[in-house]
Amino acid sequence: SSSCDPIAIIEIDEPSLAELGAFPWPRQYYAQLLNYIAPADPSAVAFDILFAESTEAAADQMLAEAIQQQGRVILAQGWGKDGTPLLPQSQLADVALASGHIQNQIDRDGLTRQISPQLNRVTALSVLTARVYALVQEPTVQQWSRPTLWINWPGPSHQAARYSFSEVLQQRVPAEHFRHKIVLIGANAAGLDPLTTPYDQNPPTSGLYLHAAAIDNLLNHGMLRRLGVRWWPLLFLLGGPVFSSFANARQVHYQLLIGVSAIVLWLLFCLGAFYLNWWLPVVWPVGLLSLTSWGVMVAEHFRISRALRQELEALRHLSDPQKALKAAQQNRLAAPPAKPNSVYQKIRALTLVAEALSQEAFLDGLTQIANRRGFDQYLIQEWQRSFQAQLPLSLILCDVDFFKRYNDTYGHAAGDICLKQVAHTLRKTVKRPADLVARYGGEEFAVILPSTDAYGAHTVGKAVNAAIAALALEHAQSEVCNYVTLSVGTATLTPSIQNTPKDLINTADQALYQAKHAGRNQVYPS
Secondary structure, three states: OOOOOOEEEEEEOHHHHHHHOOOOOOOHHHHHHHHHHHHHOOOEEEEEOOOOOOOOHHHHHHHHHHHHHHOOEEEEEEEOOOOOEEOOOHHHHHHOOEEEEOOOEEOOOOOEEEEOOEEOOEEEHHHHHHHHHHHHHOOOOOOOOOOOEEOOOOOOHHHOOEEEHHHHHOOOOOHHHHOOOEEEEEEOOOOOOEEOOOOOEOOEEEHHHHHHHHHHHHHOOOOEEEOOHHHHHHHHHHHHHHHHHHHOOOOHHHHHHHHHHHHHHHHHHHHHHHHOOEEOOOHHHHHHHHHHHHHHHHHHHHHHHHHHHHHHHHHHOOOOHHHHHHHHHHOOOOOOOOOOOOOOOOOOOOOOOOOOOOOOOOEOOOOOOEOHHHHHHHHHHHHHHHHHHOOOEEEEEEEEOOHHHHHHHHOHHHHHHHHHHHHHHHHHHOOOOOOEEEEEEOOEEEEEEEOOOHHHHHHHHHHHHHHHHHHOOEOOOOOOOOEOOEEEEEEEEOOOOOOOHHHHHHHHHHHHHHHHHOOOOOEEOO
16 A cells, blocks of 8 residues: 555454454553554554453553553444443543544445444544544545435455554564554454445455545545435436437337437446546436336337237228228328437536534543643644744743652542642643643643743743742652642744744753753753
8 A cells, every 4th residue: 555545554353363362352452552653653543442341450551541642542432232332441531532433334235335424422433533633634624514424435455554463563563654644453353343345245344444444535535425315306307208208209229229328328427426426326217217218119119019000900991992091091100290309417516515523622631721632733723823924933841840759659639639730820820812731741731832932931931830839739759849840841933844843842842851851840941
C-alpha cells in the first residue's frame, strides 16, 4: 500500500493467536503495543475490541496509563443481543478520548454495505476516528445528514496497510510505520467478528475493515450517495410509458435492439455514476426495461396476428363485393403518427448540506480545563491566525514539582485535589479571554498566549509560579520547599513557513527542562 495512506491496521490474526495464545488476551499486550508505537505520535488510535469487563487490576491500570499517555485513543462500545449496552470498562473510559459504537448492518443478501453514523445517540467508531484525525492533520471530513452511511468499499481487505499484532508487539515492525497515522486495532482471525463485503465473501474479512473503509470514505469524501425515493417515479416513467411509446409500432427486431441498448446504456450510466460516488438502482430499472421490452414485443406480435387474421377474413369474402369492401376497411392498419423521441432528463444531484456531527468534549474530566485535544486544536487555530496577522504566539509549559512523591505520600485522591487546585489557580491567574489553560498530561499544564511577546510570556509565567506558591499546599517530600511549587518554561515564536506549532512546543519543553535542571520552582528563561 502507499505510504500516503493515513490508515494502518494492526490485526489479531492467526499467527498472532499461535504466538500469543487464545483470544481474549491479557490487557498488558495492548498496553505494551500502545507504548511501543507512542514515539511515532499516531494521529489517532481506535480499538475495534470491547473492553467491557474488568480483568486483573494491574493489567487494567497498565492499559489505562498507556491510553492516557497516547492521548488520542477511541474505544469501542456496542449492545448485547438483548439490547444491554456493552460499555468500555470505566477505568479505561475515563482516560480514553471517546468511545464509539461498532454495530454494522447486514443487507438481505448477507453483505455489509452500510453503517449508522449515530445509533442510540452514540457516534460510530469510524466517524469519531476520522474527526480526531481531521483535528490533528486538518483534512476535511465528509459531512452526512442521512441516518445511514453507504460504504464505498475501496477494494479487498488484503490491499490495506496491515500488520500482524504479534509482529508489532515483538517490535519486528518499525514504529515509524505508524507515524501520524490512524491506527486501527482489532481481530481478523477466522471466526472472530466475520464480515462479508462485495470484495471479501469467501473467506470473509472482519468488522475492522468496515471501520477502515468508512474512515477512508469520510476523509476522501467517497461515501456513496443513493438516489432518493422521490426520483423513482421519474425512473418508472422513463422505463415504462416513455420507453414503450418510443419502441411501439416498430419491427420486433428493432424493438429487441432498442431494449438491449437501453439496458446496456443504463448499466454504463450506473457504472459512471458509481465512479462519481452515486449508487443508482440497477436491478429493478433493468427489470422494468426488460419487462417493458417484452410487453411491447408481445403487443406488437398480437397486433400483427390480428392484422393477418383480418386480411385472411377479407380474402374469404372477396366474392361478395360488399363484404370485401367491409373487410378491406377493417384491414386498414394505418400507422399512428410519429411522435418525437423522448429525451432522458439528466438527474440533478442535490447538494447535501448537513449539520456537523456534535463536537466531542474538549474538557479534562478531572480539572475541568481544556484537555490535550482541546489544546492541540486551539494551538493550530491560533498558529494560523498569528501567521496571517504576523503576531507573536507564546506558550507556557509548567510542571508540578515532585508530584509523584506527593501522590506516594498523600495518596492519589489528594493528588487529584491538588491538580484541581492548581488548574483552578492557573485559570484565575491567566485572565485574558483569548488565553487558554489546558492540562497537557499528568501533572503538566500548558498556557497558550496569543499576541504575546517573550516579555509578556515571562511575566505570566512569573505570575503563575507565584500564584501556585501562594496556595501553600503542603508537600513534605519536595526537595525545593515544604509546599507545592511549579517549574515553568516559556517560549515565543512568530509563525512563519520556516517553523511549525511543534517547534513552539519543543522550545517550551526545553525551557521547562532547563527550569527543572536549574533547581525547579522557577521560570526559564529567567
